[in-house]
Amino acid sequence: MSTDLPMFPLGTVLFPGEVLPLQVFEPRYLAMVDHCLAQPDRLRFGVVLIARGHEVGGGDERTGVGTIARITSCRPGGGARLLIGCVGEQRIRVDEWLPDDPYPRAAVTEWPDEPSEVSAASARELTDRLAEFGGLHARWSALQGHPSWSVPVWDDLPGSDGDRGFALARSLPIGAIDRLRVLSAPGPCERVLVLCDALADVVAALRFRLADPGGAEEDA
Incomplete structure (x- = not known):
């Protein structure tokens, strides 16, 4: 079942269990963090790799596999910046990108490991x-x-x-x-x-x- 999730395309890949520190300064991502922090059950967003383009300003090309990041800390970083700490949780597939309004969003499905044995x-x-x-x-x-x-x-x-x-x-x-x-x-x-x-x-x-x-x- 798909879930609508705020998304943060980055120039890196986040693995489950990995710690991810972020500096947030772009207005759309500041709005995303405000949304996530508004309620305790919304402290999550998706991270996907930018295949082509840049993190700032939009117009990027995004991959369709990513990881849910849970916010673990948030503090002011000077000016309009926020310093947030995150940890990777479940892997996800992007089913559909939704309008970037007011920040990137997507319909995603959790993707647990498919059964296979390491020989x-x-x-x-x-x-x-x-x-x-x-x-x-x-x-x-x-x-x-x-x-x-x-x-x-x-x-x-x-x-x-x-x-x-x-x-x-x-x-x-x-x-x-x-x-x-x-x-x-x-x-x-x-x-x-x-x-x-x-x-x-x-x-x-x-x-x-x-x-x-x-x-x-x-x-x-």
């Missing part, structure tokens, strides 16, 4: 990719003088396989398109396969940087 082979492949990434990241971090990344262990992550996939994705340095692929994976099995692919790209990028650390540092 032992897939879990092993993901574990190997994580270990490879962890080792390369440690070398790169040592060169840059930064702390290294603590490699998570799949079996030690809390919750269901679906929860584990999202928890892992929240900690990985992957781009918005890969994050959208993770969010759009129908179930846990497919999500693990997407994570393996995304990690392969990250590993390749790290190998390139380590082969020419001076050039990669200049490019950065």
Whole structure:
């Protein structure tokens, strides 16, 4: 069943369980926050990725999969700005975009994970990719003088396989398109396969940087 929900298109993907701090200053989104804060049962809005365009001013092209964000805090940020804290909850599909009046709105349907099992082979492949990434990241971090990344262990992550996939994705340095692929994976099995692919790209990028650390540092 569809539900009408205020929407906040952003240049990022929000995962279930992820914390999202926002600075709100555009009048239409200030109006949206006022609407959400008016009643305790309305502290939620949808977040979707902007596929093309910009967050400010409208005219953007939006993706059809997103996440419900629940407002956990709100305080003045100086001038007309508000600083709000949010946390991702359920995944959603956008059924229909409604008129942006006075702020973006959509008819959405919650999209729970579709049943699928993460096979032992897939879990092993993901574990190997994580270990490879962890080792390369440690070398790169040592060169840059930064702390290294603590490699998570799949079996030690809390919750269901679906929860584990999202928890892992929240900690990985992957781009918005890969994050959208993770969010759009129908179930846990497919999500693990997407994570393996995304990690392969990250590993390749790290190998390139380590082969020419001076050039990669200049490019950065």
